[in-house]
Amino acid sequence: MLQGFTEWLTGTEASAVLSDTTQFATWLIIPVSQCIHLICVAIVMISVGLLNLRLLGVAGARQSFAQLADHLMPWIWAALTVLFITGTIQTVAEPGRELLNIGFKTKMVLLMCAVAITVVYQTTIRKDPKYWDRSPERRKMAQMLASISLVLWIGIAAAGRLIAYLDLRHEQ
Amino acid sequence: MNGIIAILQWINDLPLSAFIRDWIFAFPSLETVHVIAIVFVLGSITRLDMRLMGLVWQDRPVTEISEEMLPWTWISFVIATIFGLLLWMSKPLTYFAIAFFDVKMILIALAGINMLFFQFVTFRTVGQWDRDPIPPPAARFAGALSMALWLGVMICGRFIGFV
Numbered sequence: 001m002l003q004g005f006t007e008w009l010t011g012t013e014a015s016a017v018l019s020d021t022t023q024f025a026t027w028l029i030i031p032v033s034q035c036i037h038l039i040c041v042a043i044v045m046i047s048v049g050l051l052n053l054r055l056l057g058v059a060g061a062r063q064s065f066a067q068l069a070d071h072l073m074p075w076i077w078a079a080l081t082v083l084f085i086t087g088t089i090q091t092v093a094e095p096g097r098e099l100l101n102i103g104f105k106t107k108m109v110l111l112m113c114a115v116a117i118t119v120v121y122q123t124t125i126r127k128d129p130k131y132w133d134r135s136p137e138r139r140k141m142a143q144m145l146a147s148i149s150l151v152l153w154i155g156i157a158a159a160g161r162l163i164a165y166l167d168l169r170h171e172q
Numbered sequence: 173m174n175g176i177i178a179i180l181q182w183i184n185d186l187p188l189s190a191f192i193r194d195w196i197f198a199f200p201s202l203e204t205v206h207v208i209a210i211v212f213v214l215g216s217i218t219r220l221d222m223r224l225m226g227l228v229w230q231d232r233p234v235t236e237i238s239e240e241m242l243p244w245t246w247i248s249f250v251i252a253t254i255f256g257l258l259l260w261m262s263k264p265l266t267y268f269a270i271a272f273f274d275v276k277m278i279l280i281a282l283a284g285i286n287m288l289f290f291q292f293v294t295f296r297t298v299g300q301w302d303r304d305p306i307p308p309p310a311a312r313f314a315g316a317l318s319m320a321l322w323l324g325v326m327i328c329g330r331f332i333g334f335v
Binding site: 034039047060158 | 207229334
């Protein structure tokens with residue numbers, strides 16, 4: 001199914017325009033999209049880094065987790081939206097490079113898990129700003145989630161960078 | 173010029189350089205660490221820059237943001253530099269000939285000068301404007317310049333891979 005979708009997407013007009021490297025203006029689309037993508041990766045990574053280290057009790061103790069989250073969550077969601085848009089542009093330009101790539105697939109699975117943890121952070125503190133401080137069990141749970149989240153986000157960034165090296169289309 | 177080329181050639185011929193060139197997993201894995209470190213440099217320094225410009229965290233003192241962000245910036249910058257040097261030594265002559273690489277190095281140097289000037293001149297009076305929602309023009313300028321330079325560094329770095 002993914003194979004069929006990839007072939008269909010590769011044949012579309014949109015894909016042809018975005019992957020046209022003969023014109024300077026269209027050649028620019030992908031590097032520019034990647035630069036915007038990277039800026040948003042920077043926003044997300046420092047934000048989840050700050051949030052998770054705060055939960056782990058390593059840094060950021062001047063603010064409560066809820067205060068920090070109130071400030072950073074809008075940045076995370078805005079950046080993730082732009083990441084989705086630029087990522088889609090890059091995927092439409094070269095569907096085979098992304099959709100059939102083990103680095104890309106790994107990244108998407110890790111991303112869903114990491115976003116799920118972020119949604120948990122958001123919904124719990126909206127319900128109760130001190131949610132994660134209410135009991136030792138919850139504090140332990142928060143530390144576990146924070147550790148997993150950190151590993152997931154680092155994994156997402158690593159898988160993203162490695163997509164370029166795991167593109168095996170030309171070797172098939 | 174010939175002196176520079178000779179030095180780069182010597183670096184190029186080091187056993188470690190050859191190893192990074194020849195072992196297929198070396199460059200991708202070093203580059204992955206390099207890029208992850210860079211996004212933390214960029215993410216942390218731009219938060220401080222935006223506070224200096226009066227755009228975020230206006231209710232928190234500048235020194236507090238600075239103390240919170242700069243450890244991220246420094247640790248990540250050291251890691252990015254070490255792994256960047258390892259990447260660079262695998263083909264120093266190639267990079268020397270890529271304009272984006274040379275511009276990137278100049279922009280890093282300019283960012284460093286901007287930071288030193290800010291640290292030793294503008295920041296000395298921080299006591300007077302630490303809690304200002306919008307810091308004075310010199311601080312706002314330093315923040316904007318820093319942000320522009322680091323974004324430039326990242327953009328040049330990304331474009332190295334496209335030429």
